[in-house]
Amino acid sequence: MIATPDRTPLSRAFFDRPVLEVAPDLLGRLLVRTTPDGPITLRLTEVEAYDGQNDPGSHAYRGRTPRNEVMFGPPGHVYVYFTYGMWHCMNLVCGPDGRASAVLLRAGEVIEGAELARKRRLSARNDKELAKGPARLATALDVDRALDGTDACTADETPLRMLTGTPVLSDQVRNGPRTGVVGEGGDGDVHPWRYWVADDPTVSPYRAHVPRNRRS
Numbered sequence: 001m002i003a004t005p006d007r008t009p010l011s012r013a014f015f016d017r018p019v020l021e022v023a024p025d026l027l028g029r030l031l032v033r034t035t036p037d038g039p040i041t042l043r044l045t046e047v048e049a050y051d052g053q054n055d056p057g058s059h060a061y062r063g064r065t066p067r068n069e070v071m072f073g074p075p076g077h078v079y080v081y082f083t084y085g086m087w088h089c090m091n092l093v094c095g096p097d098g099r100a101s102a103v104l105l106r107a108g109e110v111i112e113g114a115e116l117a118r119k120r121r122l123s124a125r126n127d128k129e130l131a132k133g134p135a136r137l138a139t140a141l142d143v144d145r146a147l148d149g150t151d152a153c154t155a156d157e158t159p160l161r162m163l164t165g166t167p168v169l170s171d172q173v174r175n176g177p178r179t180g181v182v183g184e185g186g187d188g189d190v191h192p193w194r195y196w197v198a199d200d201p202t203v204s205p206y207r208a209h210v211p212r213n214r215r216s
Helices: 019-025 114-120 134-140
Strands: 006-009 030-035 038-050 078-083 087-093 102-112 160-165 173-176 194-197
Touching: 019 038, 019 102, 030 102, 038 114, 038 134, 087 134, 102 114, 102 134, 102 194, 114 134
Parallel strands: none
Antiparallel strands: 006 160, 030 038, 030 160, 038 102, 038 194, 078 087, 087 102, 173 194
16 A cells, blocks of 8 residues: 655655765655646656855856845755756755755656646656656746746745655665766766665656867
């Protein structure tokens, strides 16, 4: 018998910890996106940790900017960025206020509101692909920069909320190099900071960074 997921909101204290503790602990937790058409609930199955100014792969490695400002703010808030001029990606800020670190939400299983997610992910071949990758996840949940800075640690009816869900057992958690990260930050021996649920069909495939060809 499958246990009913815990719908209690995750506390601020949950996120006010080192990013390498928070990231694997997010697997199995629930993200609720409230839209005008109804809620979409996602069970997280894959994440990546980024440790701010200690991490060459992080947006905050070189310090505070208008783009990454939310990463330096209180834990439990949402950091959304725009990439490649096409896609949005969603992160959850963790660690103490003033120290930038965040967890990228890479993939998940849509367990409620799939009919709403399908309308935004018309290219998905099946429901397992609705949020299989960070850009797909943000698209399925209708997340863009307008939600940057949203507090996800509240019982109120906010656009994005994190709930306790059903944490994944440690023997079902896998980790390895982060996807598509260049240079030292992509070294899996130094930063094996991608975490996922073993054998879950919603986890995205690993891809090493491939430099783009520049036009002459």
